[in-house]
Amino acid sequence: MTLYLNLAEQLGARIEQGLYHPGDRLPSVRALSQEHGVSLSTVQQAYRHLEDLGLATPRPKSGYYVPLERQVPALPQVNRAAQRPVEVSQWDHVLELISSSPQRGLIQLGRGRPDIASPTLKPLLRMLSRQARRQDPEVLTYGSIRGELRLRGQISRLMLGSGCRIAAEDIVVTTGCHEALSASIRAICQPGDIVAVDSPSFHGVMQALKGFGMKALELPTDPLSGISLDALEMALEQWPIKAIQLTPNCNNPLGYIMPEANKRALLALAQRFDVAIIEDDVYADLAFSYPRPRTIKSYDEDGRVLLCSSFSKTLAPGLRVGWVAPGRYLEQVLHMKYMGTGSTAQLPQLALAEFLEAGHFEPHLRRMRAQYLQGRDLMVDWVSRYFPAGTRVSRPQGGFMLWVEMPSGFDSQRLNRTLLAHGIQIAPGSIFSAAGKYRNCLRLNYAGKPTPALEDAVSRVGEIAGQLLAELPEPV
Amino acid sequence: MTLYLNLAEQLGARIEQGLYHPGDRLPSVRALSQEHGVSLSTVQQAYRHLEDLGLATPRPKSGYYVPLERQVPALPQVNRAAQRPVEVSQWDHVLELISSSPQRGLIQLGRGRPDIASPTLKPLLRMLSRQARRQDPEVLTYGSIRGELRLRGQISRLMLGSGCRIAAEDIVVTTGCHEALSASIRAICQPGDIVAVDSPSFHGVMQALKGFGMKALELPTDPLSGISLDALEMALEQWPIKAIQLTPNCNNPLGYIMPEANKRALLALAQRFDVAIIEDDVYADLAFSYPRPRTIKSYDEDGRVLLCSSFSKTLAPGLRVGWVAPGRYLEQVLHMKYMGTGSTAQLPQLALAEFLEAGHFEPHLRRMRAQYLQGRDLMVDWVSRYFPAGTRVSRPQGGFMLWVEMPSGFDSQRLNRTLLAHGIQIAPGSIFSAAGKYRNCLRLNYAGKPTPALEDAVSRVGEIAGQLLAELPEPV
Structure with missing residues (x-):
């Protein structure tokens, strides 16, 4: 993301959070330039962007103001109904x-x-095409159940950006994040077990719980900060929960990023009650702020977090290439992956490894x-x-x-x-x-x-x- | 398969079955030519092939004979130990x-x-490469959970060869036969349920049973005719079996083709005891005799057979494209597929559809x-x-x-x-x-x-x- 968009995003967030009220004067171009260490023209670009969005109004010889008439729709409400584990429908x-x-x-x-349709995907299509033309047996045969080592090496590097040091050997390539989540759930839970989830929550996970005969315990979730830790703690005290499944970064469907402190507190709760965390990180590389947010997995010390992700949201879902870093559950996850699909297709793995190695992803x-x-x-x-x-x-x-x-x-x-x-x-x-x-x-x-x-x-x-x-x- | 190989195969089978004994004179070239309606030179080619295999010896001016010294290793033994449902290990x-x-x-x-490495696979690689070059959003996006309609249409035609009339709407494309089998098992069985299997049997299915907490009941299986129907009937009387899983055509690992009469009798047993049949057909297009053997599914009248297959053995396993014709269990299988992996990758589906449409498969x-x-x-x-x-x-x-x-x-x-x-x-x-x-x-x-x-x-x-x-x- 360019500098000015990053700055506009930060200013926009402050306005949306109510730090400045309608009619308030916004910080001067000079002040922001000094505060953020960017040029005056970058700040001006940022303000023009906010103007386009209706978040700032210029007044000649005076600066930028929060528009009086602006009406940002209110936030969704947090569901506060009493919760109990339920079977999944829908x-x-x-x-x-x-x-x-x-x-x-x-x-x-x-x-x-x-x-x-982005032109930045063209190298990937070229590489898919080239891999197929190579007529290398590697493309057509079964690979290792763990996935292509070259690709796992690249994923390992990628995860450094989220604060994780995970070796290629501790990563399993999957058929999309879908299989990563499904295999993780089955690696940990038995039919009848209870899984705590943020709510609203990804339908793929809930349908997996349904299919495996597990129950979902939907927890109140704030549209800005995520799953309620108080509610989670009460639920952990009350129910024999086996795992917490959530999407803390760029949540689907709510879009929030859980504050770092909340991530650490959630991990502490999981440790205290000895439950696993299945963390869906599939949208996190698309966070609007830079650097990208850390994962809960990056704080994990005893391998209880299974980090699930894929290239389906960052690149293209039709590739069906995802991965899981299953911590201490590696062997169980391998078994579940084998049961579900056997090994993952080779062609997209090889093309993705090439795409990442060539530096096209960032x-x-x-x-x-x-x-x-x-x-x-x-x-x-x-x-x-x-x-x-x-x-x-x-x-x-x-x-x-x-x-x-x-x-x-x-x-x-x-x-x-x-x-x-x-x-x-x-x-x-x-x-x-x-x-x-x-x-x-x-x-x-x-x-x-x-x-x-x-x-x-x-x-x-x-x-x-x-x-x-x-x-x-x-x-x- | 060419005419002479087909004839050689038939003659070879008769010799192996002991219809002709060591030292016996084999039918004359002229007699075989008339019997099979093929040219004299085709019969001569067939005999030369049998000679190469050590199954026939020419004697000048006399014809072909069964070699005296030939020693074909004996058949594997049928496991006849008393059977009970067990949890899967290994x-x-x-x-x-x-x-x-x-x-x-x-x-x-x-x-x-x-x-x-066969050159007949080259068009497929070309089509994979071309599909990727097209840069069509279709290639990169999620397809329907059921799979690409063009491909399902081709699979529907393909299945006519096994005696099945199954519409494209009744086929679900999967990530290899592995997912077809896994989704079928989960569509029918709950943890603790018993599945009867031929034995020895494909390890992928047994590991799936293990992973889902189901039990396998291994039945005596003849190395020439397949699962013992008597043993199956006794087992169905004794145990609450939910499904029969078997590979009747070109069995893995034994290689037999179950006789048609046995297939029908097995289906009748399944009807009588009201259990489902999960039929693995993945090797059947590679039968040495022509036309290819029929499936049990082809006799199915009430939708209790789930036919599972893929292109992994006929074309290339790295594509990870299979399918299931789940009969009356269509909706459950769709749910299980969605839980496991979401939709199947688009690129190989489109390339396969093109390959089949262009007539390259046969x-x-x-x-x-x-x-x-x-x-x-x-x-x-x-x-x-x-x-x-x-x-x-x-x-x-x-x-x-x-x-x-x-x-x-x-x-x-x-x-x-x-x-x-x-x-x-x-x-x-x-x-x-x-x-x-x-x-x-x-x-x-x-x-x-x-x-x-x-x-x-x-x-x-x-x-x-x-x-x-x-x-x-x-x-x-």
Whole structure:
């Protein structure tokens, strides 16, 4: 990410957090230049960017101010209902989402797909093509169950950026993060076991719990700081929880980054109650701030954290290459991986190793971070313009998903069905809950380059949401 | 397969079955030409092939005779021990086998890998390369959880050859046959459930049973006709079996093709006791006889057979593309697939669809069948020459694996460890049993083109096997 975007992001966050109130004067260009050690023109660029986003207004000969009229939608509410472990439902709605193909002209605002049209991906396609042309038996045969050593070496380096020193031997390549999570869950838990999860939470994990006959305990989760540690502690005291599964960095679907102190406190709780942590890190390289946030795994001392990730969000999901650093559960995870799929495909592993070795990954990430940051601001803007009053939205600090909360009683599954007739798909909130909560919420993807057709689609979602909302009985 | 090889195969089978005895005159060239409706020169070619294999000897002006001195090793014995459901062990030995990489100059006689050096695979590599160059978002994105429709259409056509009429909508593409089997098992069984299996049996399935906490009931299996129907019926009466898992065509590791009548009888038993059948068909397109054998699925009327297969044995395992036709269990299998890996990689699916549409698959199969048939005959010949007296071997009717049985008391795990120092790997028989039986057996791969190095490796295996055998105490 460029310097000015980084600075704009920091200033924007301060404004959003209410450090400056509507009408307040913002710090001078000179002051910011000194504070951040950047040039005056970088600060000016940052302010112009904030101006574009409606977060700052210039007054001639005076400086920048927080706009008076600005209305950022409120944050989603934290679900505070009493929690107990439940069996997972919602498979039918997940199946609907994942059965859809991109070919049919559907605008898929619901799926967790990155932008795959970036020119920075071209070297990867070239390398895939070249590996296939090499006609090397390596490409067509079974590799080791652990994955290609060259690729594991590169992943090991990559993880240094998140504060982890993990040797290639302690990494297992998987068929996407999906298999990493699925194998990790099975490595630790038996049917009937309870897994604590942040809530809302990734539907893939919850459907895995369903399939293996495990129960999910959904914990209250703050839209800015993540899973409630108090609630987690109470739950650990009350229930025989086997593992905590969460996405602390650039959470899906809420987009928050859990503060470092909370990550350490969560690890301490896991140690005290002797439970494993299954950490999903798949969006973390797309954090808008630099350097990228640390993982809980980076504080892990006794191998209880299983770090799961993939290239599906940073590069391309169709590669189906992920990995897990399973700590002390290495052997069990290997067994679960073998049971599930045998070894991972060779061709994409070899091409990825080459792509990383050639240094193409970091420039690609920089570009995508900047694009997604702009995409987020635009999507928030569109939602505040086109959605009915009372709509709340998350404040993603990375990734490419916005969580939208409508007034209670709203039915996003009905919204989705209505939209399908218009060639638009959203992800209904209920699939992010084991028990089908968040029916009044939806998740929107802002990965794609903004186009009039995209804005039109979002405005259509807002319009139809407004119509459905108007049909609801008045709250008493 | 060419006409003469097909005829040679039929004649060879009759000789092996003892229809003609050593010293007997074989049918005249003219008689065979009329009987089979082929040219005289085709019959002569077939006889020359049998001569090469040591199965026929010409006598001038008289015709062909069964050689007097010929010694084909005896068949492996059927395990007849009393059976009960057991938990699966042997993971450590399986892990050893699958952790090995082909790169290190190891001669992998143990792994289930086809020959991937055939020129008939070149179009596939070209198509993989071209798909990657197209830079179509389709290649990089998530596809439908069911798999690429074009590929499913081709698989549907392919299955007509096995007597199955299955629509593309009833097929799910998977990450190899491994995932097809794993998802099928989980779709039907719960932890603690009993699955009846042929024995010896594919280690991948048994390790899946282990991982999911299910029990395997290993049934006596004839090396020529497959699972014992009497034993199966008794087991179904005695135990609450949930599913029968077997590989009736070109069985791994024994190589037999179950007679059609047995397939129908097995299905009738499954109907009578209302259990599902998980049919592994992954080697069946490599049957040495033409047309390829029918599946049990082809007789299925009420959707209780889940047919699992892949391109890993016919084309290349590194693609990781398989499929399942799950009958009435479609929805459960989709859920299990989603839990395990999400959707399957797009690039190999698109390249495979193109390869099949262009008609490249059938010529490739013809070539591989002929190669593997010659490989089998050569490997049997090598084993009879280089292995100690008392060695028994299977009679593979397809595929590329030979099952070798040494006298009881022999330890093939020790053999494997000793061989590794010589850069040779075999598959110890114990991994093909839930309870670690068949320790005196091993599986050899004859897929590769014969080379002096390969013959040398097999003779080394035989030599060291002889040394280990000599160290055993005399049987009492």
